[in-house]
Amino acid sequence: MPTTTLASTNVELNDEGFFVHPEQWNEEMAPELARQEGIDELTEGHWKVIRFMRDEFLAKGAGPSVRMLAKTSGISIKELYQLFPKGPAKIAAKIAGIPKPRGCI
């Protein structure tokens, strides 16, 4: 598995680029992870989603898929896709250092 350096710390990522050990993540790593996904600057809107995904993962053991993310966070599907055009749940999970959500809806 590839190891990479983020915010001067070595972290382990899986083949798809998701954190293998979510506890290795911290917020300082997020801007660099976001740039790798084509998001040049993390706005307050992005952060709201990233922190929400992280909190859901820590509370429930898994991050939500897009529909559940919209329902529970109150952020609309439209807005989520404006923030993360390449897939809100997937990309936000990657930036939040948590595993890829596994939902079909």
Added chain:
Amino acid sequence: MADTIEKVSIVISKGSLDGVYPGLIMANGARAEGIEANLFFTFFGLDVVHKARHEHIKIATVGNPGLHFATMLGGLPGVSTVMTHYMNTKMEKLDIPPIPEFIEMIADTGAGIYACKASVDLFALEKNDLIDQVQDIITVGEFYTLAAGGEIIFT
């Protein structure tokens, strides 16, 4: 890096519950993966984007061996309605949205929603009969132009 899919165009040609959901789930799932997606509704699939009909899409209880009950039974009045209700309740528990809400959600993900011109003409419909999420009524040739460079999935 492994091969990736960048774009899919999904044709929905059936008007039954079981004929409609797989295509919708595939389109929504494509967008969730960051894949560009178009939906093209043709023939009875047009019911999915028909204002008066999209709330009344039923499961086929006749000629549907997957249900595992007698065709004679499936043809009785009300059986399709009851089975549809049963299926909808089960799907609601799994948080799969009802068709009208699902199509709205898919439109919100940025997927393209199109109706087939030949089918619209065949059923004597107008743009006004279709839900607002339908971006355009297009010909098969225009569909291929839209689908260019991506995968086409027929359901």
